[in-house]
Amino acid sequence: MKHPAKEFRVLNTVSDYTRFYGLPAPAHPLLTIVDLAYARELARTQNLPPVTTPVVQQLYTVFLKRGLKGTLYYGHQSYDYSEGVLGFLAPGQVFAVDATLDTSEVSGWMLTFHPDLLTKYPLGKKIASYGFFSYEVHEALHLSAREESMLDSVLSIIQNEYEQPIDTFSQDVLVSQLEVLLSYANRFYHRQFLTRRTAEHDLLSRFEALLNAYFAQYGEQPLPTVQYFADELNVSPAYLSDMLRSLTGQNTQQHLHHGLIEKAKRLLLTTSLSINETAFQLGFEYPQYFSRLFKSKTGLTPAAFRMSIN
Known part of the structure; x- marks a missing residue:
């Protein structure tokens, strides 16, 4: 799959975002809501060409798209948005569209906000716990009609507040409703894990096979990383x-630590390697870190484990 070009545009503010995409100026300096059907008609009446330049926006975006025909690029992955799904972008992530993207029937909405909107609120820290902001687009959230309706209702409240003149309470209301929206998204995403068991069990089987093959290797090797297995x-x-x-x-x-400890046990019981040599064989640069990890997982130091079995 060909990825989008490496050249990209950086969007630092909500105003940068609306100007770049030819949208009306935001009513709030830190947040904007885009009706995608309206944006589609605006682009048609003004005969605006599609924007295909990849962007890195220093903003959060939550988007619900329906009727989009074509490919969007998110980081190094692509996704065909022929179905209505909820997607997420976090600051610093690359986003682009394919030149052949058909938006003639697109509908839905986009909610884009600057991290500064959350700075003084607990959500500013909590938002990092929402793993879906780091997901690739092919892992977007598929919604039922009922779930879409629930999110549309929350967005309607945000939209109503967004269109009011800014006062002392505006930001409090916007952030509280934004937290409700993300909480629903979090619930729906975890529901997706429970209803997509076939695909997830297949992925689990592949992970376990990959993990077993990794630890079956003999000889010194790097410590296994989460990134390696994800890739x-x-x-x-x-x-x-x-x-x-x-x-x-x-x-x-935790799975990687379990695999490391099980391999360490085999080496301790079936070889004459010293504790330090065992650590190096497993990929530890510092043997004392291996000993600490082993004891934390088994309750015994590597030497005590070897002696207890012998």
């Missing part, structure tokens, strides 16, 4: 961890 499985690290936690109760790092 091999063509998913993002956050998605892989959420999937594993949903199905097994443990995230990717």
Whole structure:
């Protein structure tokens, strides 16, 4: 799959965003809402060409798209948005559209806001816990009609407040309703993990096979990383961890630690390698870190484990 060009435009503010896409100026300096059907008609009546330049926006965006025909690029992945889905962009992520994108029937909405909107609120810290902001587009959230309606209702409240003159309470109301929207999205995303069991179990099987093959290797090798396994499985690290936690109760790092400890036990019991040599064989640069990890997982130091078995 050909990826979008490396040259891109940086959008630092909400005003940068609306100007770049030929949209009306935002009614709030830190947030804007775009009706996609309206934007489609605006582009048609003004005969505006499609914007295909890749962008890096220093903003958050939540978007619900329906009727879009074609490919969007998100980071190094692509996704065909022929279905209505909810997607997420976080600051610093690359976004682009294919030149053949057909927006003639697009509808839905986009909610874009600057991180400064959240600075003085708990949501400013909590938003980092929403893993869907780091997902690739092919991991977007598929909604039922009822779920779409619920999100549309919350957006309507945000829209109403957004269109009011700014006063002392404006930001409080916007942020509180934004948190409701993200909380619903979080619930729906975790529901998706429960209803897409076939695909997720297939991914779990592939992960376990990859993990077993990695630890079956003999000889010194690098410590396994979450990024390595995510890349091999063509998913993002956050998605892989959420999937594993949903199905097994443990995230990717916990699975890797378990694999390391099991291999360490085999080496300690079946070879004459010293503790330091065992650590190096497993990829640890510092043997003392290996000893600490081993004890934290087993309750024994590597030496005590070897002696207890012997």
